[in-house]
Amino acid sequence: MKLKPRLFAGLLAAVGAVVAGSTAMASTFMPPAVTSTAAEVDKIYAFLLIASLISFIILIGGMFYFVYKYQRRSATDKTAYISHNYTLEFLWSFIPFLIFMFVFVWGWKVYHDMRNVPADALEVHVMAKKWDWRFLYKSGKEVVAGLDDKGQKTPATMVVPVGRPVKLIMGSEKISANSTDPTDRPVLHSFYLPAARVKQDIVPGRYTMLWFNIEKPGDYWVFCTEFCGSGHSAMKAMVKAVPMPEFEAWLASEGGGALTLADQGKALFAAKACVGCHSADGSRVVGPTFKGLWGSNRTFDGGGSAKADENYIRESILNPNAHIVATFPKGVMPAYAGQLSDDEVNAIIEFIKTLK
Ligand code: HEC
Numbered sequence: 029m030k031l032k033p034r035l036f037a038g039l040l041a042a043v044g045a046v047v048a049g050s051t052a053m054a055s056t057f058m059p060p061a062v063t064s065t066a067a068e069v070d071k072i073y074a075f076l077l078i079a080s081l082i083s084f085i086i087l088i089g090g091m092f093y094f095v096y097k098y099q100r101r102s103a104t105d106k107t108a109y110i111s112h113n114y115t116l117e118f119l120w121s122f123i124p125f126l127i128f129m130f131v132f133v134w135g136w137k138v139y140h141d142m143r144n145v146p147a148d149a150l151e152v153h154v155m156a157k158k159w160d161w162r163f164l165y166k167s168g169k170e171v172v173a174g175l176d177d178k179g180q181k182t183p184a185t186m187v188v189p190v191g192r193p194v195k196l197i198m199g200s201e202k203i204s205a206n207s208t209d210p211t212d213r214p215v216l217h218s219f220y221l222p223a224a225r226v227k228q229d230i231v232p233g234r235y236t237m238l239w240f241n242i243e244k245p246g247d248y249w250v251f252c253t254e255f256c257g258s259g260h261s262a263m264k265a266m267v268k269a270v271p272m273p274e275f276e277a278w279l280a281s282e283g284g285g286a287l288t289l290a291d292q293g294k295a296l297f298a299a300k301a302c303v304g305c306h307s308a309d310g311s312r313v314v315g316p317t318f319k320g321l322w323g324s325n326r327t328f329d330g331g332g333s334a335k336a337d338e339n340y341i342r343e344s345i346l347n348p349n350a351h352i353v354a355t356f357p358k359g360v361m362p363a364y365a366g367q368l369s370d371d372e373v374n375a376i377i378e379f380i381k382t383l384k
């Protein structure tokens with residue numbers, strides 16, 4: 029068969045072009061990957077793209093080749109009778125199955141790494157609203173968007189240390205915390221850090237989490253990727269990764285916050301009368317003690333259990349009767365929904381986290 033070597037060379041050239049093209053494309057459309065997770069995501073993406081394109085070439089190329097090879101050559105040409113071929117059928121089912129399983133396991137592993145926050149992560153609270161971002165550190169330092177000398181908006185910049193996992197605890201808030209305007213409701217947003225290839229919806233009424241570990245100092249854009257209203261396209265922020273000493277100096281610099289979040293929470297613990305029913309030292313009063321609560325497993329009246337994480341504590345404060353802790357009375361704790369601002373709930377959670 030004269031055609032074969034040429035066809036083979038053509039296929040090879042096409043595959044080469046596709047590999048080169050997709051590598052070039054990845055660096056054209058995405059910023060350089062600055063986390064190891066991002067590098068893994070890029071590898072999976074390139075693998076899927078190249079595997080799809082090779083399959084495409086084999087399938088469509090094969091189709092054209094067979095159309096040419098088995099074309100009807102004369103009026104008396106008869107189509108050969110071919111029923112099936114077990115070996116071929118097995119191979120074209122089993123090889124794709126292996127490839128799919130390989131991609132599944134690989135993707136699952138990367139997704140698992142993406143979703144499992146390392147325990148020693150530095151935590152930053154992220155608040156999204158129509159249409160901007162606000163970052164809050166445990167030290168009480170708050171970062172918002174500003175204006176430069178020319179009156180141009182400068183994006184809110186989250187400074188983080190290089191080489192240290194950072195966990196974001198994200199919530200959606202009203203434009204103004206004290207607003208009574210019924211149209212001022214928190215809406216859906218999404219935090220997207222392209223350089224880290226991570227993205228997470230921010231949903232009103234609960235916390236969502238995200239983490240990354242940036243390995244290269246630099247400024248990286250953050251976008252909102254959930255259409256949240258007319259100002260959506262302006263919803264940009266920055267993540268600025270700097271070496272640890274620089275980060276520590278920045279955190280301690282002006283606007284450092286007078287009180288840490290935990291201290292604010294401690295003050296609220298007394299001011300909002302929680303202290304009447306909860307202790308911070310392990311003793312049992314009307315309600316469970318806050319000591320050792322964080323991260324522990326809670327068992328409920330009537331069965332069921334949950335881990336005491338940010339969302340559990342938030343719900344326990346705003347809507348205490350959703351779950352009743354076993355051996356404690358129901359309907360005793362007042363619901364604090366509408367009584368505490370988002371920042372106050374954050375502060376109380378940070379206070380509870382410190383009571384190990
Ligand atoms: C009148 C008493 C009372 C007050 C005031 C009160 N609580 Fe409670 N709280 C309870 C009781 C009783 C429970 C256990 C029953 C339940 O799960 O609702 C509880 C449960 C909780 C839990 C879940 C604890 C666990 O072990 O899982 C949290 C968190 C909590 N309260 C936070 C607060 C905070 C924060 C405040 C103040 C803003 C507060 N409570 C004020 C009585 C109270």
Ligand SMILES: [Cu+2]
Nearest residue numbers: 217252256263
């Ligand atoms: Cu948004």
